[in-house]
Amino acid sequence: MLTSLSIKNYALIDTLHVDFNDGLSIITGETGAGKSILLGGLSLILGKRADLNSLKDETQKCIIEAVFDISDYNLKSLFKAEDIDYELQTIIRREILPSGKSRAFINDSPVNLSSLQLLGERLIDIHSQHQTLELTSNEFQFQVIDALANNDSVLKTYNDELKGYKILQKELKELLAFQAEAIKEHDYNTFLLNELVEANLVDGELENLEEEYETLNNIEGIKEKLDEAYHVLNEEGVGALATLTTLKNTFQKLSGFSSKYEDLFNRVTSSLIEMDDVFSEVNTLKDNLEVDPMRLETVDSKLKTLHNLLQKHTAEDVSELIKIKNILEEKVSVTENLDDTIQKKQLEINSKTVELNTISKTIHNKRIEAIPKLKKQLESILVGLGMPNAQFKIETIYSDSFFANGKDVLSFLFSANKGGNFNELKKAASGGELSRIMLAIKSILSKYIKLPTIMFDEIDTGVSGEISNKMGDIMLQMSKTMQVFSITHLPQIAAKGHSHFKVYKDDVNNMTQTNLVKLNHDERIVEIAQMLGGIEMSSSAIAHAKELLN
Structure with missing residues (x-):
């Protein structure tokens, strides 16, 4: 207050x-x-x-x-x-x-x-004749009926469920829009994905293939050089291995004379071991090296495929192509599974619709029970307010749509005269009549809710x-x-x-x-007497004022 x-x-x-x-x-x-x-x-x-x-x-x-x-x-x-x-x-x-x-x-x-x-x-609710238009709005009329129907808690539950329902509908709409767009891209994405899958991408493969290609493509020259290295290392009498063996024997004989010669002997021995290992490696490479035109063609084809894919997807390396493949797999998978997702979302909406229908039916039934009480009280109060023939025809029709406060469509009609036609309040009631109707409604509401x-x-x-x-x-x-x-x-x-x-x-x-x-009390007598008879108060006006106050 x-x-x-x-x-x-x-x-x-x-x-x-x-x-x-x-x-x-x-x-x-x-x-x-x-x-x-x-x-x-x-x-x-x-x-x-x-x-x-x-x-x-x-x-x-x-x-x-x-x-x-x-x-x-x-x-x-x-x-x-x-x-x-x-x-x-x-x-x-x-x-x-x-x-x-x-x-x-x-x-x-x-x-x-x-x-x-x-x-x-x-x-504060400031009410004048100018505010009576509120009375003609469906929203206010529903508030009056719901107050008598004690619908406050069930309406709150309905509103909470309606919010969830609208969120689900929005999500479904977005899914359908995404599906429509995804279907357009699905075939192309599938084609791109199949290309990458068929390429059997392996991280680091490009570098290995390029190295193998260079070997296969230059095999004759490599073989010739390996043969040359083989002879340099192993030529009888003058090869590197024979020379190091002679040095080793020489320093072995000198190692007993001084630690300096022993050190040279150890170093030559170490070099001989390393050179012998090099010779074994050259020999292995030489033996394993063979011309393979089929393999060269295979490697060349795979390299061309990889380079084409890199260029097509503007990727820097195979690892980036693998990432692109994973993204495409997800897109294709999402598109192919959208029907299931949409179906699940629709089932959620159906479940929520059942809940809302149950709640809104409860709201509707409670309104149906409250309307006769409201009609009776309104018409009874208006009789005392000089509107003895005032009649209301209030009906709610249960619709197929979910509104902010249920599924009801409200018809709130009024007739001021006996035998008169029923019409909307704003058309059937004068400003003075609307004021009295509003007073009647507010007085009824004050019994049911805290205004x-x-x-x-x-x-x-x-x-x-x-x-x-x-x-x-x-x-x-x-x-x-x-x-x-x-x-x-x-x-x-x-x-x-x-x-x-x-x-x-x-x-x-x-x-x-x-x-x-x-x-104060005496001042009120004077004020009311002046309201009754003007500034020049008569004794009868003062007496009437006292009578009214008492």
Whole structure:
């Protein structure tokens, strides 16, 4: 509930501070006294865009601050989602600077207007004849029916399931689009993959093949050189091995004379061993070397294949070709397995559809049960509000589509006159009738759900004294479970308030100012008497005012 409101430097308000109580609070004042200014300031607290023209003194900033007791509003999750400190006594402050910039704070945390609006709509419902269009929207009509049907928890479950359903549908759509695109590329990817598979790629193979090709392609020259090396090493008497053997024997004979000769003997012996090993290797290579045109052709063909693949895929080496092959295998595999994936996704959607149908049927059945209760209560209240022939025809048709709040299509029709045709509210009801219907609906809702503070702004315009008396009774009844404000010109309603505030204008230093003051009992008698008979109060008007208050 709204516990206090402070306004500084706004429109015709210089400085104003007022504390409010629970129950029914009445706000009265002459036309033009500034009730709309008060509402304008409050609207800024609720997230309305600021206007530099609102500043009373354009050299000073405007500050509007409201304190709310939110202990019964279950708003912790909202504060957490908006990253705002949660306080049972929540303070909302709005500042308009002379530069035209606007700032908003909730519990001293800076917030943007969207956060302010989100919280504001959970705190105060300002209702005037201009807001009755809300009544004509399907969304609001469903909210009313669902409140009576106690559908809150089942609707939450439905919304959670609907989110999952929409995610699955989106995933299926993306899979089908991917499949359509993949099918176009599938044949080409398969062709490329088969080329790479047939190439039997082995990492490092290219270098080995190039080396083997060079050997096979130059085999005669290599053979000739190996023969030459063989003779250099092994020619009788003058070959390298024979020469080293002679040296070895010579130094062996000298090794006994000095360690220097022994060292030379060891080095020659080591060289002879190494040279003998070289000779064995040359001999092996020579024996194993043979002309193989078939193998040369095979190696040449494989090299051409690898070089063509490297060029085709702009790859640097065979290892990169292997990576490309793996990617192609995955693409081809994914494409070939997409049907299974799509089928599984469709099965998930089918399962989710069954769940949603079950939940939405529950919602529908509970609405069917609630509609007669709503119709009966509405028509009963409207009889007392001067609409004895008001009738509603409310129906829900169970459709094939999932909507945000179930599968129902709502028909909410109204007839104000006996024997009249039923039509949509916005076509069948006048502005005054819509106001009374809205009051009736709000009074019904207050019995089923915790409504925010509600402010009725001259909702009683154009109604008779007897009807206004009944409207006042309804507001009084509502105020037992919520904080209610009524801005009114009717004494019958004004007299029913637990608290009574008067908006008035004063001229101070040749400047007009708007003020708001709480009236005591005697001041209320005077105010209501003036509402009954004008400024020149008669004794009968005063007596009537006392009677109304009692």
